[in-house]
Amino acid sequence: MSDCVPVxxxxxxxxxxxxxxxxxxxxxxxxxxxxxDPDALSLLKAYYLEPLDNLRAKFADEARTFVGSHPSSxxxxxxxARVSLGFAPPPKGAQRPHRLPGRLVVSLTSHPRRFRTxxxxxxxxxxxxxxxxxxxxxxxxxxxxxxxxxxxDLQKTGLEIRTAEDxxxxxxxxxxxxxxxxxxxxxxxDDTYYWPTWLQELVDGYERANPTVTxxxxxxxxxxxxxxxxxxxxxxxxxxxxxxxxxxxxxxxxGVLYPPGTLSHNADDRAAAxxxxxxxxxxxxYWIGQRNGARYKTxxxxxxxxxxxxxxRFSLWSFNANGGNDLQIRRIAEKYGYPPVLAKIAQANGHGxxxxxxxxxxxxxxxxxxxxP
Numbered sequence: 519m520s521d522c523v524p525v526x527x528x529x530x531x532x533x534x535x536x537x538x539x540x541x542x543x544x545x546x547x548x549x550x551x552x553x554x555d556p557d558a559l560s561l562l563k564a565y566y567l568e569p570l571d572n573l574r575a576k577f578a579d580e581a582r583t584f585v586g587s588h589p590s591s592x593x594x595x596x597x598x599a600r601v602s603l604g605f606a607p608p609p610k611g612a613q614r615p616h617r618l619p620g621r622l623v624v625s626l627t628s629h630p631r632r633f634r635t636x637x638x639x640x641x642x643x644x645x646x647x648x649x650x651x652x653x654x655x656x657x658x659x660x661x662x663x664x665x666x667x668x669x670x671d672l673q674k675t676g677l678e679i680r681t682a683e684d685x686x687x688x689x690x691x692x693x694x695x696x697x698x699x700x701x702x703x704x705x706x707x708d709d710t711y712y713w714p715t716w717l718q719e720l721v722d723g724y725e726r727a728n729p730t731v732t733x734x735x736x737x738x739x740x741x742x743x744x745x746x747x748x749x750x751x752x753x754x755x756x757x758x759x760x761x762x763x764x765x766x767x768x769x770x771x772x773g774v775l776y777p778p779g780t781l782s783h784n785a786d787d788r789a790a791a792x793x794x795x796x797x798x799x800x801x802x803x804y805w806i807g808q809r810n811g812a813r814y815k816t817x818x819x820x821x822x823x824x825x826x827x828x829x830x831r832f833s834l835w836s837f838n839a840n841g842g843n844d845l846q847i848r849r850i851a852e853k854y855g856y857p858p859v860l861a862k863i864a865q866a867n868g869h870g871x872x873x874x875x876x877x878x879x880x881x882x883x884x885x886x887x888x889x890x891p
Contacts, residue, residue, distance in 0.1 A: 613649035616721050620778055621651040621701040624717065627689035628657060628708035630664050635826040637668040639708055644676050648718040650704070654678045656689045687799040688791055690770075695781055704775045711824040712773065720775040723817035730762060730813045731780055734821065735772035739765045739860065745869030747860065750843040762815035765863045770800050771823055780812045794849040801846050808857035 616622045624643055628636050636655075643653055657665065659681045673679060682693040694703050704720060706712060716734070723732035738754030741747060757766065768774045783806050795802040807814075 613647060614718075616648050616650070618702050618721060618724065619726065621698060622704065622721070623694055623698050623701045624650045624653045624704045624706060625690050625694040626655060626706040626708050627687065628655060628661075630661055632708050633664065633666055633669065636708055637666070637672065638826055639706070639710060639712065640669060640672050640677055642712045642714075643706060643717075644672060645714060646712070646717040647714050648721055650717065651701075652678055652698070654680055654694065656680055656682050656693050658682070658684045658689075685792065686796060687770075688788075688802075691776075691781070691799065691803065692788060692791075695783075700778050702775060702777055703781070704773060705770050706773050707771050709825045710771060711826070713821070715818075716773060719818035720773060723815060724775065724777065729777050730815045731768060731774060731776055731807060732815055732817045733766075733768040733772065733774040734816065734818055735769045735823070736766040736814060736816050737769060738763075739767050739863055741864050741867055741869050745864050747847070747856070750847065756820065757816065758820050760816045760818070760820070762813060764813075764859055764866070766814040766816065767804055768800065768814055770803070772821070774803075776803075776807070776812075780810055781806050782810050790850065790853050794853060795846040798843050798846040801843060801850055805850050805854050805857065808859055809854070 626639070626643070640653075640655065653676055655669070655677060657679065662679065662681050665679070669677075670679075680693065680697075682689050685692055690705050690707075691703060694701075702721075702724075704717060720732045720734070724730070735756055737750075738757040739747070740753050753767065757763070781803065787806060791799070791802045
């Protein structure tokens with residue numbers, strides 16, 4: 519998404535005027551979660567281009583002027599946009615209870631390279647139509663003192679900031695499991711826009727009589743002609759239709775809701791995560807979930823992931839998508855073997871038992887470790 523080009527309404531500094539952008543249907547639809555049109559990113563992209571402080575003041579003044587002179591726009595301008603620009607408080611009394619048989623915890627982690635846009639994600643999470651019992655940001659003790667004011671201020675509106683030892687991306691899930699072993703844990707990423715009904719859709723997809731892990735985005739696991747697990751890059755991307763299926767592999771970027779017991783593990787499992795699968799938490803979570811008998815289903819309608827402009831400058835995605843996941847799948851399978859469900863998927867496609875991944879590229883984790891967040 520970082521190659522999105524702002525459209526129309528620009529001043530001499532290249533800043534998109536809010537009054538012009540609010541008239542764009544794609545912008546309204548994007549901010550309300552009805553669609554994810556890349557052109558609609560121009561408003562938000564301009565908001566946090568350098569210099570951020572100057573743009574924040576400029577947009578806030580312009581937005582106040584526009585909304586003040588167009589009272590009817592208050593209902594049309596998404597609350598997310600107004601709060602992001604700093605001139606409206608988060609909603610009070612607008613969120614409904616979740617009614618799950620246990621506490622609901624929304625959990626994410628971040629690092630200084632993402633702190634610049636972190637508040638945008640946090641505001642989206644705090645303004646969901648469904649109220650979580652806890653919305654927690656996990657950071658290391660050293661990074662805690664580096665958090666910007668716009669993030670710290672969100673503690674007044676429900677954000678909890680907790681510290682944990684550095685476990686890379688596992689910080690969004692393992693500390694939460696330790697602190698809330700009997701809770702529903704919903705993981706989120708720190709660089710993504712989450713539409714207002716994001717959490718509600720995950721929770722509404724949970725059924726007490728048929729408990730499953732719910733997610734918004736999953737890949738379909740596939741096999742080659744010899745019945746070997748295909749390389750990750752050849753799996754079916756972002757599968758549809760929506761619903762439960764045995765071949766689903768949840769991807770955490772769009773959020774995953776884990777019911778209690780789904781991710782039960784021990785100290786040895788944790789060591790394996792950091793040693794064998796340090797840069798691909800989705801892989802470890804899948805293996806542990808399968809060991810605990812997890813089933814998966816996608817919920818809501820299919821949506822495109824929207825990430826903040828500039829947030830992908832330091833990302834594991836390129837490493838994992840180009841062979842990193844395959845290496846870590848092989849390493850985790852060496853310890854745990856391949857989950858029985860993979861054999862069922864292979865058999866459903868006319869193949870035998872799963873014994874290996876078809877190709878493992880000549881790549882080592884150390885080649886990316888120093889650059890990885």
